[in-house]
Amino acid sequence: MKAVLSVLSLGFLLAGSPALAADGAALYGKHCASCHGKEGKNGKDVAIAGRPEDVIAANIKAHPLSMNSFNLSSKQIQAIAKYLAHLKP
């Protein structure tokens, strides 16, 4: 597990903004993946990988299904948006 984590953080390091990316991925997995699928694809609801950051952030703040039910700070929302925006659609 520790090895896997180091490999992951190395990947994020190379991709830039390591902390944000790591947080975004974890937060996405926890709050969004159940509906939007792994990496924003092939979930039971809309595919959202690769959407612009500001669109994703706005949707989390006023999500069509569950408005304001996400208990996320604006930092966390930015991290999720950044993570998703950099995934391939």
Ligand code: HEC
């Ligand atoms: C309970 C299931 C569910 C969860 C959890 C969920 N979503 Fe959604 N999301 C949906 C559905 C369904 C829609 C489409 C609603 C519609 O089309 O009116 C949607 C729409 C969106 C959209 C707009 C897509 C578009 O093109 O209109 C974005 C962006 C989005 N969700 C991001 C997220 C993020 C980020 C999270 C995690 C913080 C999240 N969602 C969690 C079900 C979910």
